[in-house]
Amino acid sequence: MVSQLQRLVPCPTGLLQVPDLPSEEGAAPTLSLIIPTYNEGQNLGTLLNALVAVLDPLLPNDYELILVDDDSPDLTWRQGLALGEHLPQLRVMRRQGERGLSSAVIRGWQVAQGRILGVIDADLQHPPEVLQGLLEAIQSGADLAVASRHVEGGGVSEWSLARRILSRGAQTLGLLILPRVVGRVSDPMSGFFMVQRAAIAGPRLNPKGYKILLEVLGRGTIDTITEVGYVFQERQEGSSKVTGRQYFDYIHHLLRLRAGGRLSHLHRRFPWQRFLRFGLVGLSGVVVDMAILYLLHTTLGLPLTRSKIVAAEIAIFNNFVWNDAWTFADVSLRQRGWPARFKRFLKFNLICLGGLVLNVLVLNLVYNLIFGQRWAYLANLIAIGLVTIWNFWLNLKLSWRVTQVK
Numbered sequence: 001m002v003s004q005l006q007r008l009v010p011c012p013t014g015l016l017q018v019p020d021l022p023s024e025e026g027a028a029p030t031l032s033l034i035i036p037t038y039n040e041g042q043n044l045g046t047l048l049n050a051l052v053a054v055l056d057p058l059l060p061n062d063y064e065l066i067l068v069d070d071d072s073p074d075l076t077w078r079q080g081l082a083l084g085e086h087l088p089q090l091r092v093m094r095r096q097g098e099r100g101l102s103s104a105v106i107r108g109w110q111v112a113q114g115r116i117l118g119v120i121d122a123d124l125q126h127p128p129e130v131l132q133g134l135l136e137a138i139q140s141g142a143d144l145a146v147a148s149r150h151v152e153g154g155g156v157s158e159w160s161l162a163r164r165i166l167s168r169g170a171q172t173l174g175l176l177i178l179p180r181v182v183g184r185v186s187d188p189m190s191g192f193f194m195v196q197r198a199a200i201a202g203p204r205l206n207p208k209g210y211k212i213l214l215e216v217l218g219r220g221t222i223d224t225i226t227e228v229g230y231v232f233q234e235r236q237e238g239s240s241k242v243t244g245r246q247y248f249d250y251i252h253h254l255l256r257l258r259a260g261g262r263l264s265h266l267h268r269r270f271p272w273q274r275f276l277r278f279g280l281v282g283l284s285g286v287v288v289d290m291a292i293l294y295l296l297h298t299t300l301g302l303p304l305t306r307s308k309i310v311a312a313e314i315a316i317f318n319n320f321v322w323n324d325a326w327t328f329a330d331v332s333l334r335q336r337g338w339p340a341r342f343k344r345f346l347k348f349n350l351i352c353l354g355g356l357v358l359n360v361l362v363l364n365l366v367y368n369l370i371f372g373q374r375w376a377y378l379a380n381l382i383a384i385g386l387v388t389i390w391n392f393w394l395n396l397k398l399s400w401r402v403t404q405v406k
């Protein structure tokens with residue numbers, strides 16, 4: 001029997017850096033799974049039972065569980081120690097003086113002994129059965145295996161529309177600030193994953209807030225990624241620790257990763273060829289728009305506004321088809337099928353609509369404030385130029401994007 005004192009591991013201090021595996025391998029377990037907790041006393045017993053039930057058959061005597069508790073007022077850590085009486089594979093870290101989900105996970109990895117490092121929430125929102133798929137993915141050679149809500153078999157249980165929009169909005173923002181990191185996986189917000197130690201050992205990690213996976217993707221040496229779908233469960237006990245603060249932390253974290261020198265290779269040169277094609281397609285759209293407008297309004301005598309709306313939508317459709325088949329052909333080829341295509345079309349449509357609003361705004365601004373009334377057409381030209389860049393950039397980042405998952 002291990003005594004409670006041995007089970008309680010001291011918290012590392014200093015830089016957040018995951019060490020290489022110590023050379024005397026032999027006794028070390030294959031997998032180290034971190035369970036970050038803050039006031040999760042009510043969930044701990046159920047969670048540990050479930051984890052053992054899943055992992056014992058997969059890795060008999062070959063894994064460890066590391067609870068990293070930030071000195072919770074409900075004494076989760078002490079409960080961990082008590083429950084650990086029957087779980088030799090459990091160690092408990094009581095962290096004082098430092099706080100936050102991401103750094104808790106790294107502190108856990110720092111004392112971990114496994115070749116594979118993992119993390120799972122303590123509140124049972126991450127179904128433990130999914131660990132099997134993650135483990136299989138890593139054992140077949142992936143550097144990183146992420147449980148994702150946004151691939152086949154994935155989802156959220158009972159989220160309100162507002163929450164879904166907020167979650168997707170955060171992801172969209174991430175795609176705009178740091179596309180080469182956030183865009184690598186379908187669910188960059190996931191806090192449920194496994195990674196090869198070798199892929200993240202070494203570099204100094206410096207996460208902010210909640211999203212540890214961003215740090216792994218951004219600073220690790222990750223080549224192959226696999227995703228496993230899972231349904232994010234409703235919390236039954238305890239409460240979420242997310243506050244508005246986490247949104248600011250998230251943006252701060254993204255900006256910090258973007259500024260980090262190691263990531264500079266992730267900013268590619270401006271894609272001129274695509275931009276040129278996009279521009280040509282845009283011109284074809286102008287021709288379509290004009291022709292339809294002429295047909296509906298002048299020839300058939302329909303009202304101007306209605307004619308223009310129909311003409312614009314047909315032009316947008318025209319542009320989408322060409323961009324999908326030509327400008328972004330390489331991307332579309334990797335995302336075949338009608339549902340995916342329809343999704344791209346919807347995004348393209350929304351972005352173009354936003355572009356139209358922007359066009360009108362810029363036109364008015366330039367016309368009224370800068371050049372005066374005589375230069376309407378010059379003002380429109382400037383507006384069109386700006387909107388083209390807007391449309392191109394957003395569509396590049398959002399509509400025609402692919403993850404790097406095999």
Ligand code: GDD
Pocket residue numbers: 036037038039040068069070099100101104120121122123125189190191192239240241242
């Ligand atoms: N040690 C420590 N320190 N643990 C923490 C802290 C902290 O400051 N804050 C939260 N935790 C623990 C919680 O106790 C729980 O086990 C886990 O981290 C997740 O916290 P929740 O507050 O339940 O987060 P959530 O359910 O809203 O957010 C989850 O959303 C993502 C999906 O978008 C996060 O858990 C992500 O990991 C998850 O993938």
Ligand code: MN
Pocket residue numbers: 121123125235240
């Ligand atoms: Mn939760």
